Amino acid sequence: MLLVLSPLLSPLPAAADFSGVDYTLTNQNEQDFSAQNLANTSFAGATGRHANFSGADLHGAILTQAAFPNANFAGADLSGTLMDKVDLSGADLSGAILTGAIASGSSFRGANVTDADFSDALIDRVDQRSLCRDAEGTNPITGADTRLSLGC
Template identity: 80%
Template sequence: MALGLGLMLGLLAGVLTAGAGPAAADFSGVDYTLTNQSGKDFSGQDLANTSFAGASGRQADFSSANLHGAILTQAAFPEASFAGADLSGVLMDKVDFSGADFSGANLSDVIAAGSNFSGATVTDADFSGALLDRVDQRLLCRDAEGTHPVTGADTRLSLGC
Protein backbone atom coordinates (compact mmCIF):
# COMPACT_ATOMS: atom_id res chain seq x y z
CA MET A 1 0.00 0.00 0.00
CA ALA A 2 2.88 2.38 0.79
CA LEU A 3 4.33 1.85 -2.68
CA GLY A 4 0.95 2.67 -4.23
CA LEU A 5 0.66 5.86 -2.16
CA GLY A 6 4.21 6.87 -3.01
CA LEU A 7 3.58 6.31 -6.71
CA MET A 8 0.38 8.37 -6.53
CA LEU A 9 2.16 11.22 -4.72
CA GLY A 10 4.94 11.14 -7.30
CA LEU A 11 2.48 11.35 -10.15
CA LEU A 12 0.61 14.18 -8.45
CA ALA A 13 3.85 16.09 -7.91
CA GLY A 14 4.67 15.66 -11.60
CA VAL A 15 1.31 17.04 -12.61
CA LEU A 16 1.58 20.00 -10.24
CA THR A 17 5.07 20.94 -11.42
CA ALA A 18 4.28 20.54 -15.11
CA GLY A 19 3.16 24.18 -15.19
CA ALA A 20 -0.35 23.47 -16.38
CA GLY A 21 -2.86 25.87 -14.87
CA PRO A 22 -6.31 24.85 -13.73
CA ALA A 23 -8.67 24.07 -16.57
CA ALA A 24 -11.93 25.96 -16.88
CA ALA A 25 -14.96 23.89 -16.10
CA ASP A 26 -17.16 22.87 -19.02
CA PHE A 27 -20.80 23.66 -18.35
CA SER A 28 -21.83 23.66 -22.02
CA GLY A 29 -25.38 22.52 -22.54
CA VAL A 30 -26.38 22.86 -18.85
CA ASP A 31 -29.95 24.03 -18.22
CA TYR A 32 -30.20 27.04 -15.88
CA THR A 33 -33.79 27.80 -16.97
CA LEU A 34 -35.82 29.70 -14.36
CA THR A 35 -32.98 29.63 -11.79
CA ASN A 36 -31.51 32.39 -9.64
CA GLN A 37 -27.88 32.97 -10.60
CA SER A 38 -27.57 36.44 -9.06
CA GLY A 39 -24.03 37.26 -7.99
CA LYS A 40 -22.66 33.95 -9.34
CA ASP A 41 -19.21 33.76 -10.94
CA PHE A 42 -19.21 32.14 -14.38
CA SER A 43 -16.10 34.02 -15.56
CA GLY A 44 -14.04 32.14 -18.13
CA GLN A 45 -16.42 29.17 -18.19
CA ASP A 46 -17.57 27.24 -21.26
CA LEU A 47 -21.32 27.84 -21.28
CA ALA A 48 -21.91 27.28 -25.00
CA ASN A 49 -25.46 26.20 -25.84
CA THR A 50 -26.67 26.54 -22.25
CA SER A 51 -30.11 27.86 -21.35
CA PHE A 52 -30.64 30.74 -18.95
CA ALA A 53 -34.22 31.28 -20.17
CA GLY A 54 -36.23 33.12 -17.52
CA ALA A 55 -33.22 33.12 -15.17
CA SER A 56 -32.22 35.91 -12.82
CA GLY A 57 -28.57 36.93 -12.82
CA ARG A 58 -28.24 40.34 -11.18
CA GLN A 59 -24.54 41.24 -10.88
CA ALA A 60 -23.47 37.81 -12.18
CA ASP A 61 -19.99 37.62 -13.68
CA PHE A 62 -19.80 36.12 -17.18
CA SER A 63 -16.58 37.92 -18.12
CA SER A 64 -14.54 36.04 -20.74
CA ALA A 65 -17.10 33.20 -20.73
CA ASN A 66 -18.09 31.30 -23.88
CA LEU A 67 -21.85 31.65 -24.22
CA HIS A 68 -21.97 30.98 -27.97
CA GLY A 69 -25.42 29.76 -28.98
CA ALA A 70 -26.89 30.11 -25.47
CA ILE A 71 -30.52 30.98 -24.76
CA LEU A 72 -31.05 33.94 -22.42
CA THR A 73 -34.62 34.77 -23.48
CA GLN A 74 -36.96 36.49 -20.99
CA ALA A 75 -34.23 36.67 -18.34
CA ALA A 76 -32.83 39.43 -16.13
CA PHE A 77 -29.11 40.24 -15.94
CA PRO A 78 -29.00 43.81 -14.62
CA GLU A 79 -25.50 45.02 -13.70
CA ALA A 80 -23.99 41.72 -14.88
CA SER A 81 -20.54 41.59 -16.47
CA PHE A 82 -20.18 40.08 -19.92
CA ALA A 83 -16.84 41.82 -20.53
CA GLY A 84 -14.80 39.91 -23.10
CA ALA A 85 -17.46 37.18 -23.37
CA ASP A 86 -18.40 35.34 -26.57
CA LEU A 87 -22.14 35.89 -26.94
CA SER A 88 -22.20 35.21 -30.68
CA GLY A 89 -25.39 33.61 -31.93
CA VAL A 90 -27.16 34.02 -28.58
CA LEU A 91 -30.95 34.33 -28.37
CA MET A 92 -31.42 37.18 -25.91
CA ASP A 93 -34.87 38.57 -26.63
CA LYS A 94 -36.82 40.31 -23.86
CA VAL A 95 -33.83 40.38 -21.46
CA ASP A 96 -33.04 43.06 -18.89
CA PHE A 97 -29.39 44.03 -19.43
CA SER A 98 -29.69 47.42 -17.70
CA GLY A 99 -26.28 48.55 -16.44
CA ALA A 100 -24.56 45.44 -17.83
CA ASP A 101 -20.95 45.55 -19.03
CA PHE A 102 -20.35 44.25 -22.56
CA SER A 103 -16.85 45.76 -22.96
CA GLY A 104 -14.94 43.74 -25.54
CA ALA A 105 -17.79 41.23 -25.89
CA ASN A 106 -18.66 39.49 -29.16
CA LEU A 107 -22.40 39.93 -29.75
CA SER A 108 -22.34 39.11 -33.44
CA ASP A 109 -25.52 37.55 -34.83
CA VAL A 110 -27.46 37.86 -31.55
CA ILE A 111 -31.24 38.22 -31.54
CA ALA A 112 -32.01 40.82 -28.88
CA ALA A 113 -35.46 42.14 -29.79
CA GLY A 114 -37.34 43.63 -26.84
CA SER A 115 -34.30 43.68 -24.56
CA ASN A 116 -33.33 46.55 -22.25
CA PHE A 117 -29.77 47.87 -22.63
CA SER A 118 -30.20 51.13 -20.66
CA GLY A 119 -26.94 52.11 -19.01
CA ALA A 120 -25.05 49.21 -20.62
CA THR A 121 -21.37 49.63 -21.52
CA VAL A 122 -20.46 48.46 -25.03
CA THR A 123 -16.93 49.80 -25.53
CA ASP A 124 -14.98 47.58 -27.96
CA ALA A 125 -18.00 45.26 -28.46
CA ASP A 126 -18.91 43.64 -31.81
CA PHE A 127 -22.60 43.70 -32.82
CA SER A 128 -22.09 42.56 -36.45
CA GLY A 129 -25.28 41.00 -37.78
CA ALA A 130 -27.13 41.57 -34.48
CA LEU A 131 -30.91 41.99 -34.51
CA LEU A 132 -31.74 44.85 -32.13
CA ASP A 133 -34.76 47.08 -31.70
CA ARG A 134 -34.21 50.50 -33.29
CA VAL A 135 -34.63 52.19 -29.89
CA ASP A 136 -31.92 50.01 -28.32
CA GLN A 137 -29.64 50.52 -31.30
CA ARG A 138 -29.91 54.31 -30.96
CA LEU A 139 -29.39 54.14 -27.20
CA LEU A 140 -26.27 52.00 -27.57
CA CYS A 141 -24.90 54.24 -30.33
CA ARG A 142 -24.80 57.24 -27.97
CA ASP A 143 -21.83 55.86 -26.03
CA ALA A 144 -20.48 53.20 -28.41
CA GLU A 145 -16.79 53.44 -29.24
CA GLY A 146 -13.73 51.33 -29.89
CA THR A 147 -12.81 48.22 -31.82
CA HIS A 148 -13.35 44.60 -30.82
CA PRO A 149 -9.94 43.16 -29.86
CA VAL A 150 -10.46 39.81 -31.64
CA THR A 151 -12.78 40.41 -34.61
CA GLY A 152 -11.45 43.92 -35.36
CA ALA A 153 -15.02 45.19 -35.83
CA ASP A 154 -15.59 48.87 -35.11
CA THR A 155 -18.29 49.02 -32.40
CA ARG A 156 -20.18 51.96 -33.94
CA LEU A 157 -20.13 50.45 -37.43
CA SER A 158 -21.23 47.04 -36.15
CA LEU A 159 -24.19 48.74 -34.46
CA GLY A 160 -25.07 50.64 -37.64
CA CYS A 161 -24.62 54.03 -35.94
Protein backbone atom coordinates in the same frame (compact mmCIF):
# COMPACT_ATOMS: atom_id res chain seq x y z
CA MET B 1 -14.78 10.43 -13.92
CA LEU B 2 -12.78 10.01 -10.73
CA LEU B 3 -10.21 12.66 -9.95
CA VAL B 4 -7.52 11.75 -7.45
CA LEU B 5 -5.36 14.56 -6.14
CA SER B 6 -2.00 14.08 -4.58
CA PRO B 7 -1.65 15.87 -1.25
CA LEU B 8 1.43 17.59 -2.69
CA LEU B 9 -0.21 18.58 -5.95
CA SER B 10 -3.61 20.20 -6.17
CA PRO B 11 -4.05 21.36 -9.76
CA LEU B 12 -7.02 23.54 -10.53
CA PRO B 13 -8.68 23.33 -13.92
CA ALA B 14 -8.32 26.48 -16.04
CA ALA B 15 -12.01 26.48 -16.92
CA ALA B 16 -14.86 24.08 -16.38
CA ASP B 17 -17.03 22.90 -19.25
CA PHE B 18 -20.69 23.61 -18.56
CA SER B 19 -21.77 23.59 -22.20
CA GLY B 20 -25.35 22.48 -22.68
CA VAL B 21 -26.30 22.80 -18.99
CA ASP B 22 -29.86 23.95 -18.29
CA TYR B 23 -30.05 26.97 -15.93
CA THR B 24 -33.63 27.77 -16.98
CA LEU B 25 -35.60 29.70 -14.33
CA THR B 26 -32.75 29.55 -11.81
CA ASN B 27 -31.31 32.21 -9.52
CA GLN B 28 -27.72 32.92 -10.53
CA ASN B 29 -27.38 36.27 -8.75
CA GLU B 30 -23.72 37.12 -8.01
CA GLN B 31 -22.48 33.78 -9.40
CA ASP B 32 -19.04 33.57 -11.01
CA PHE B 33 -19.06 32.02 -14.49
CA SER B 34 -15.95 33.88 -15.65
CA ALA B 35 -13.95 32.16 -18.42
CA GLN B 36 -16.30 29.14 -18.40
CA ASN B 37 -17.53 27.20 -21.44
CA LEU B 38 -21.28 27.84 -21.38
CA ALA B 39 -21.90 27.30 -25.09
CA ASN B 40 -25.45 26.20 -25.93
CA THR B 41 -26.64 26.52 -22.34
CA SER B 42 -30.05 27.84 -21.37
CA PHE B 43 -30.48 30.71 -18.95
CA ALA B 44 -34.07 31.32 -20.12
CA GLY B 45 -36.02 33.13 -17.42
CA ALA B 46 -33.01 33.07 -15.07
CA THR B 47 -31.86 35.93 -12.88
CA GLY B 48 -28.21 36.89 -12.71
CA ARG B 49 -27.91 40.27 -11.04
CA HIS B 50 -24.20 41.10 -10.62
CA ALA B 51 -23.24 37.69 -12.10
CA ASN B 52 -19.76 37.47 -13.63
CA PHE B 53 -19.61 36.06 -17.16
CA SER B 54 -16.41 37.88 -18.13
CA GLY B 55 -14.48 35.98 -20.78
CA ALA B 56 -17.09 33.21 -20.86
CA ASP B 57 -18.07 31.35 -24.03
CA LEU B 58 -21.85 31.67 -24.28
CA HIS B 59 -22.19 31.26 -28.05
CA GLY B 60 -25.50 29.71 -29.02
CA ALA B 61 -26.92 30.13 -25.50
CA ILE B 62 -30.57 30.89 -24.80
CA LEU B 63 -31.06 33.87 -22.47
CA THR B 64 -34.68 34.62 -23.37
CA GLN B 65 -36.68 36.58 -20.77
CA ALA B 66 -33.77 36.55 -18.31
CA ALA B 67 -32.59 39.36 -16.06
CA PHE B 68 -28.88 40.18 -15.88
CA PRO B 69 -28.83 43.75 -14.53
CA ASN B 70 -25.33 44.95 -13.67
CA ALA B 71 -23.83 41.64 -14.79
CA ASN B 72 -20.30 41.45 -16.17
CA PHE B 73 -20.08 40.11 -19.74
CA ALA B 74 -16.76 41.83 -20.52
CA GLY B 75 -14.95 39.91 -23.26
CA ALA B 76 -17.66 37.23 -23.39
CA ASP B 77 -18.62 35.43 -26.60
CA LEU B 78 -22.38 35.94 -26.97
CA SER B 79 -22.43 35.21 -30.69
CA GLY B 80 -25.55 33.54 -31.99
CA THR B 81 -27.36 33.86 -28.68
CA LEU B 82 -31.11 34.14 -28.38
CA MET B 83 -31.46 36.97 -25.90
CA ASP B 84 -34.86 38.48 -26.60
CA LYS B 85 -36.59 40.33 -23.76
CA VAL B 86 -33.46 40.25 -21.57
CA ASP B 87 -32.70 42.89 -18.95
CA LEU B 88 -29.07 43.89 -19.50
CA SER B 89 -29.41 47.28 -17.85
CA GLY B 90 -26.11 48.45 -16.42
CA ALA B 91 -24.33 45.36 -17.74
CA ASP B 92 -20.69 45.49 -18.78
CA LEU B 93 -20.52 44.25 -22.38
CA SER B 94 -17.14 45.83 -23.09
CA GLY B 95 -15.20 43.75 -25.60
CA ALA B 96 -18.07 41.27 -25.90
CA ILE B 97 -18.89 39.55 -29.19
CA LEU B 98 -22.61 39.66 -29.96
CA THR B 99 -22.44 38.79 -33.66
CA GLY B 100 -25.69 37.31 -34.91
CA ALA B 101 -27.38 37.65 -31.51
CA ILE B 102 -31.14 38.13 -31.44
CA ALA B 103 -31.84 40.71 -28.75
CA SER B 104 -35.22 42.16 -29.69
CA GLY B 105 -37.17 43.59 -26.78
CA SER B 106 -34.10 43.59 -24.54
CA SER B 107 -33.00 46.49 -22.35
CA PHE B 108 -29.45 47.78 -22.67
CA ARG B 109 -30.11 50.90 -20.56
CA GLY B 110 -26.82 52.08 -19.07
CA ALA B 111 -24.84 49.13 -20.49
CA ASN B 112 -21.17 49.59 -21.35
CA VAL B 113 -20.61 48.48 -24.96
CA THR B 114 -17.10 49.86 -25.50
CA ASP B 115 -15.23 47.58 -27.94
CA ALA B 116 -18.28 45.29 -28.37
CA ASP B 117 -19.12 43.71 -31.74
CA PHE B 118 -22.83 43.75 -32.71
CA SER B 119 -22.31 42.68 -36.35
CA ASP B 120 -25.48 41.08 -37.77
CA ALA B 121 -27.20 41.30 -34.35
CA LEU B 122 -30.92 41.98 -34.22
CA ILE B 123 -31.67 44.72 -31.71
CA ASP B 124 -34.55 47.17 -31.47
CA ARG B 125 -34.08 50.54 -33.17
CA VAL B 126 -34.60 52.35 -29.85
CA ASP B 127 -31.78 50.34 -28.24
CA GLN B 128 -29.57 50.81 -31.28
CA ARG B 129 -29.97 54.60 -31.11
CA SER B 130 -29.37 54.63 -27.37
CA LEU B 131 -26.25 52.45 -27.61
CA CYS B 132 -24.88 54.57 -30.45
CA ARG B 133 -24.74 57.61 -28.14
CA ASP B 134 -21.88 56.12 -26.10
CA ALA B 135 -20.54 53.39 -28.40
CA GLU B 136 -16.84 53.53 -29.21
CA GLY B 137 -13.83 51.34 -29.80
CA THR B 138 -12.88 48.26 -31.75
CA ASN B 139 -13.42 44.68 -30.67
CA PRO B 140 -10.00 43.16 -29.88
CA ILE B 141 -10.95 39.70 -31.23
CA THR B 142 -13.00 40.43 -34.36
CA GLY B 143 -11.53 43.83 -35.23
CA ALA B 144 -15.04 45.23 -35.75
CA ASP B 145 -15.66 48.88 -35.00
CA THR B 146 -18.40 49.08 -32.35
CA ARG B 147 -20.23 52.01 -33.93
CA LEU B 148 -20.17 50.44 -37.39
CA SER B 149 -21.32 47.06 -36.04
CA LEU B 150 -24.30 48.84 -34.44
CA GLY B 151 -25.10 50.66 -37.66
CA CYS B 152 -24.60 54.09 -36.04
